[in-house]
Amino acid sequence: MWLYRVLFVIFSPFVLWKIRQFKTHYSSYRAKEALGFWPKVEADLWIHCASVGEVLAVRPLVDVWREKFPEKRLLMTTMTPTGAEQVAKSFPFAEHRYLPMDWRCAVKRALKQLRCSHLMIVETELWPNLLQLAKRQGIQIDIVNARLSERSFRRYQKIPIVSKPLLALPDCFLAHAQADAERFSALGAKKVKVVGNIKFDLAVPERVRQDNWRQSLGNRFVWIGASTHQGEDDSVLRAHKVLRQTYPDALLILVPRHPERFDAVAALAVQASFDVLRRSQTSPADWSQASVVIGDSMGELMHYYQASDVAFVGGSLIERGGHNPIEPALLGKTIIVGPHTFNFLDITEQLIHANGALRCQNDAALTQCIVELAADSTRRSQLGRSALQFAQKNQGAVARVCSEIDFR
Incomplete structure (x- = not known):
């Protein structure tokens, strides 16, 4: 274990910095x-x-x-x-x-x-x-x-x-x-x-079904950029701008993976000329005028998925390796992933093979895919059913x- 100890000493300043950052941002953190x-x-x-x-x-x-x-x-x-x-x-x-x-x-x-x-x-x-x-x-x-x-x-x-x-x-x-x-x-x-x-x-928590955020959003097309990382938010926002040229009432729920990025991503959406609201300050009933909602709450990802017609699972447009697509699958949602899903390669490949998810190789493909899915509710239903069946089969x-x- 000597090599690991040497490496940890080298990286210790970063670890101590992270502890201090937690202490600064979270008063409840017991450093x-x-x-x-x-x-x-x-x-x-x-x-x-x-x-x-x-x-x-x-x-x-x-x-x-x-x-x-x-x-x-x-x-x-x-x-x-x-x-x-x-x-x-x-x-x-x-x-x-x-x-x-x-x-x-x-x-x-x-x-x-x-x-x-x-x-x-x-x-x-x-x-x-x-x-x-x-x-x-x-x-x-x-x-x-x-x-x-x-x-x-x-x-x-x-x-x-x-x-x-x-x-x-x-x-x-x-x-x-x-x-x-x-x-x-x-x-x-x-x-x-x-x-x-x-x-x-x-x-699926009973509260998610009872709250039913999707119902309060009416018939507008809603999609989510879930657990996004730096380098993906711009791509998702660009896709949403193109989408709104055809569907001007379309709503994007953008949920950064890390809480410390909430402010920066909200600012990015404002700079892109969207009408931006934050979940921490509003309820879904108040989202009618928003074009982008920043999902800056904790423990509500299933609510965000439930409110969406299509779920892009982040960490996959960049070489982060992707995040787990199981939650949107359990809700029967249409799932999109990028080219980099090595963290959950077997699950993602099997889900795609079962016709329960779509893979987009780049930004342009993501934009095209989201526009096409917005226009085709039948295909969205088919993909969502396949995703749910895949999830249930693997329980x-x-x-x-x-x-x-x-x-x-």
Whole structure:
């Protein structure tokens, strides 16, 4: 692990800067916990989720665990304040801590305050000091919803002196798909099982159906740029400008992936001469005069998807690797992705093959696609039905996870 420690020391100034940034923007952020100063905590299960997406993904699994063990105590850790806010909303019964930065002294300090025998990490947050010290403390470690892109696999392959002992630490990897499982095994993981993606088991919250934002928007065409990154917002706004030449009442809901970009993206939309409103300041009933709504609220992505006719899933027009298309699929929405979806390659390719999503190779293709879909409600319905059928066919991962994991 010496190489990792050297790299972490090099990047430590950035980590400390990020902690300070959180402290500046979120008054509720408990920065001391990120340095390992935890209050004492006892739990039967510890679940680590990096941020909001992972917290939402693990809800079906926590529901099953709580049903089986209603008396047991749950600890949840996140790395971001927005993740912490989502834990408070989704799991008010759980204790929350911020995961300490992966300095050995910080992790050791935090673990001294913890009594727990089982750590479940959602997706692939592999922090060497955390894994090593938790293992030394006798904690069972399971990686749930484990995924590893071909790009990440090649990076790990280049440093086997680090990756091999790291991948050998968890007791079990419960992988999305066979390709992920093979990559983990090739890197030295001891036990790997293919169970599917627990996000397919996510139930559409009843509140989303009851609120029914789509109904308050009337018959206008509505589309969403979901979880966009810097470099994509301009492309989405340009496509929307062309769309409004034919459909002047069309509405774009633009939802940046990271909260710190809300202001900048709103300013970008204003500069592009759109009538811009922000979700944090208005309700859907007040969006009639808007041409662009900035989705600057947390935990409402399913509401935004439900309100839309077409969903562009961001992180895919640039080489970010794309985000998970399962949520719009569960709502039966027409899905568009860009050319870069290596983070969720198997799911996205299967969804496209099932006629449940469309891939656009560049900005021009995105513009053409959105204009064509606005004109063809029949095709939108067909794509949406196929997406929903694909999502429903792939459900059942939570049950498979529970059958593989020993909940002590």
